[in-house]
Amino acid sequence: MFVEIMVFGQLTEITGSATVALEGAADTDAVLRLLQTRYPRLTGSRYVVAVNKKIITENTKVGNTDAVALLPPFSGG
């Protein structure tokens, strides 16, 4: 299972890019585990996860057609 993760704001300084490709994650818990292994500084960062443009609050299945995004605290306006 291939998932592309969009990364925004200050989190791009940790990942070094606006998208991260992951292999072998079937749900958002797995996505976060893999990301935190690859980017240890993510563990101490504040963010929420959006799947298909909705913020999720519990573990959610994801596949290669889902838009998964990591959103640090908003600071628009």
Next chain:
Amino acid sequence: MFVEIMVFGQLTEITGSATVALEGAADTDAVLRLLQTRYPRLTGSRYVVAVNKKIITENTKVGNTDAVALLPPFSGG
């Protein structure tokens, strides 16, 4: 004692003009008595009295150097 009274808004329809000259009124109570005699429709009208650009709430002495005004309910904005 000569006093010139400024009249505004809908009250000008009763007085027919924006200023009314009165003779023989030494305070605002006397001003109002004379005005109501001259313009009986004033009696049924809502207004406040300003002397020197301040709304008064009790009888106030007035002379020919004072700016006396009758102000119907405000409707600016």
Next chain:
Amino acid sequence: MHSKKNIFVQGPVDAAFIAESIQQHSNKTGIGAHSIFLGQVRADEKDGKKVIGIAYTAYEDMANEQMTLIREAMFEKYKLTCMHVYHSLGQIASGQLCLFVFTSAPHRKAAIDACEETVERLKAELPVWGREIMEDESFQWKINQ
């Protein structure tokens, strides 16, 4: 800044004037928020007749003095950078603007609250009168809610 200003303009407030007022604040880099209120003459229907405009008159001297007091109270109560108020005199057609209240502050809460409070206070406290002109040229005096 707190001295007596003349808030009255003859005729409607126009959009270009508003743009210019906004533009003039771009060099005040301590400002983070502007709040603007605009009053527009509504084509109300009254007794089956349409309002085509409002003719405004005022006791200008007294209104300007009272507005100075309101302005001072707002600067006292809120952390404002600036505040501007303009009210039309004369006949303003439906769809045109008759009131422009503009507050600016470092932070949004002060700008927003001061703008709203100024609008409420000026409607209640300024000796200004609006005469609604109907399409058949009859009129009736406006009553503020």
Next chain:
Amino acid sequence: MHSKKNIFVQGPVDAAFIAESIQQHSNKTGIGAHSIFLGQVRADEKDGKKVIGIAYTAYEDMANEQMTLIREAMFEKYKLTCMHVYHSLGQIASGQLCLFVFTSAPHRKAAIDACEETVERLKAELPVWGREIMEDESFQWKINQ
């Protein structure tokens, strides 16, 4: 009117655009009140360094969808005639405008309350990020209060 709109504009919101938006409401003669909020980039000082601008990025698709929900909630809650929101993307210099919220209604309370609530909600709910650029070209990420 309630379909998904794009709120984002590249670069600052300029005063002429605001004037044009205001002007376009003069034929909506049921409107009695407009409320406008403008966000301006503040030249804050942080750790002794001055902010010279903010670079905005957004998850645009998600932000536009969320803004549609906010807009619908506002029309549901308040008696509004119209509502327009514009947010800048890219680098906005201190003193320039980065946010324009514009509500119009027959009566002032609806316009004022909807404008304020929209500003609060969009700051909390839209996936937009501001990176403050300092005079020495260092930067730090903005934090909303």
